[in-house]
Amino acid sequence: MAAGGFGDAGAYDFRFLPQKTFPSLSAPETTSRLRQWSMLGRIRAQAFSFDQTFQAYRKDEFLLAFFKDPNVISNLKLLSDSPGQWITLGTEVKKIDATNVPCTQLSMSFFNRLYDEDIVRDNGNIVKCLDSFYDPFLISDELRKVLLEEDSEKYEIFSQPDREEFLFCLFKHLCLGGALCQYEDVLTPYLETTKLIYKDLVSVRKIPQTKKIQITSSVFKVTAYDSVGVCYPSTKSHTQTFSYFIVDPIRRHVHVLYHCYGVGDMS
Incomplete structure (x- = not known):
């Protein structure tokens, strides 16, 4: 493949979608529960769009391109180690680990x-x-x-x-x-x-022939590394610190669900 072609990590262009909201996280009942569960202010979802066909078997290439995109670097949020402020990535990602997360359940x-x-x-x-x-x-x-x-x-x-x-x-x-x-x-x-x-x-569609609902999203649990070590979702590892990337190949959207373990907003 020619240099700079589709095989290049820079072949994808990403765009932050600030207008895309996630009512499930902002509804009063949910925020009240998240406060009780000590997750409020430490969990968020963001949406990005991309411009090329997504192929699940090339997920690593896709995700590395995501982290290297200027629109992502300046908009992807994470919590700083102290004092728990939301910041943007601000570091060059050298490699990523992405685990396939099965997403088949409809009920x-x-x-x-x-x-x-x-x-x-x-x-x-x-x-x-x-x-x-x-x-x-x-x-x-x-x-x-x-x-x-x-x-x-x-x-x-x-x-x-x-x-x-x-x-x-x-x-x-x-x-x-x-x-x-x-x-x-x-x-x-x-x-x-x-x-x-x-x-x-998660995105779904109805298959016209069978009228059955099918999930179209691919889900990955993602960790990113800079030259020092893990830089995303946090430099500190915890089972409750996570980042899931939910990719909709039809709409060409990526939803990022992020949480960093700690003491949530109590007020």
Whole structure:
């Protein structure tokens, strides 16, 4: 392929889309929940467009081009290590790690097994258990036990492929929350918020022949490195610090969902 052609990392042009809003994150009910879960002010979604055909098998090339684009460098937000201010990237990304995140689930019935297995009672109350620690999380109910403790008896109700699904990842992140998370006693707020954010980020289409709904987005969990080391989503690693890139190849949009673990806005 000729130099500077499609194989070049600079072949994609990206544009920040400030007018694209994510109501799921700004709705009053969601912000009130995110405040309780210590995630408010530390989670955000942004949208960018791109100008070339997206091919999932060339994701690394695509994402490296994304991080090197001037429109991205000046607009992609992340939290500084201290004092937790939103800043832009401001460093040259040398390489990226992108993990494919399966995104096939179309229904919240995926979580019905939590009721079937008595993790959650029929009235929606989450079943309590004796306190234990799974660093840095306090486990005081059966839901967190199923999410975190691999040797717990009901861990297997979600298989490894289930746990890799974007819908599950989103749900788990919301359940675990930030540094001063106040856990819910009932399941509904977690399910409702997961569904709203998922629908906001993921694109679907109806296949005309079958009338079936199909997810068209590709999802990647992304880490970026500069010459020093990890620079995005944060220089400090934590299971609750993440950045998911949700790529819509038809509309040619990238949605970036970002969260950095810490103490969320309390006011």
